[in-house]
């Protein structure tokens with residue numbers, strides 16, 4: 001299975017998950033600093049205070065990327081390093097870190113892909129309402145412009161947001177993520193303001209390549225997981241359609257087509273109203289973009305559940321049951337369904353033919369053991385192999401798929417799960433910060449060298 005000649009192979013990380021140095025060089029506090037230091041929010045009371053100490057070890061980590069022959073590295077920029085309070089003058093020492101990071105990547109012949117927002121909102125903005133406050137969208141666009149002004153001569157691929165659904169619905173809906181608020185109406189307002197920030201920022205990142213990164217999944221009934229030809233009941237089909245609208249179309253329809261699905265407007269009307277959606281907003285959100293970044297881990301399995309209330313993370317999910325899939329699971333409990341990725345990519349290439357696609361995250365957590373300086377992570381290697389075969393199938397089916405970025409380069413701070421869940425193809429021993437290339441990393445290096453499987 002050989003991929004197109006210009007197919008991009010890379011890896012992804014995010015600032016709060018790997019950098020550490022949370023009080024260094026003028027960095028301000030983020031909502032994840034606040035959240036992780038709040039007792040009971042993160043497993044084992046873990047925080048990103050040190051993480052992988054990437055802020056100090058980035059040159060060595062880029063050496064590992066070069067050893068793996070990565071073509072691209074997707075990282076995120078910590079807004080609180082650039083504007084400690086989320087607005088106003090740029091902190092030169094914060095920007096200088098990314099300046100050096102980018103130069104080191106270019107020296108290693110690795111293309112820098114910068115994500116501007118991967119969840120570490122400056123706490124000062126949260127204190128003024130965070131993403132429930134429309135003004136935050138405008139602050140985000142100013143921040144994006146300041147970063148682009150400094151790095152845009154060398155960074156040519158930009159992601160505005162990482163997974164606005166997660167930011168809105170886990171941050172403001174069920175509170176599992178920072179800032180830990182639990183209000184469906186606030187979640188829906190936040191989703192809209194995140195999209196507004198995306199649209200305002202996208203216009204200020206040209207002439208770069210601009211993408212919106214979304215967590216997405218094929219929404220399937222339990223029977224469809226193993227049998228794509230399974231015919232759902234009318235009620236189950238309606239549940240699938242509605243959840244696909246809430247999970248994926250809520251973000252891609254406005255960004256690519258300048259419209260909201262009716263299901264989203266109906267959910268908003270039942271959860272706080274739609275006054276936050278002002279005339280002209282959708283035109284602002286619908287800024288031209290070049291790519292949709294797809295973060296895929298597993299399908300979303302649903303069936304009708306008459307009488308069930310909406311899930312707090314899913315305003316509008318009344319009468320829907322989120323079901324288990326008949327499949328093996330990762331250490332996160334997520335079902336392993338590789339063909340879900342090809343089914344998703346082919347569907348999105350049909351729904352949004354105007355833009356290209358890139359897999360910006362795919363990977364798996366398994367419990368790793370270091371034996372004689374090696375990590376034989378056969379389960380992660382099998383997961384990646386199975387999913388890459390589906391990426392290849394999607395390309396053969398005509399999807400305009402530009403590349404694949406594995407999540408993640410390094411074991412890192414896995415949000416509310418802390419450090420107990422390891423997604424890296426490189427093992428990190430946190431007490432010593434020793435890095436070890438897992439078998440999956442050595443395998444991935446060979447995939448890249450062959451440009452295929």
Ligand SMILES: CO[C@H](O)c1c[n+]2c([nH]1)[C@H](O)[C@@H](O)[C@H](O)[C@H]2CO
Nearest residue numbers: 014162163215216295296297414423
């Ligand atoms: C349903 O999974 C989401 O799409 C998702 C999974 N993941 C993500 N989003 C985030 O973008 C990463 O920061 C996480 O570390 C990573 C692993 O949990």
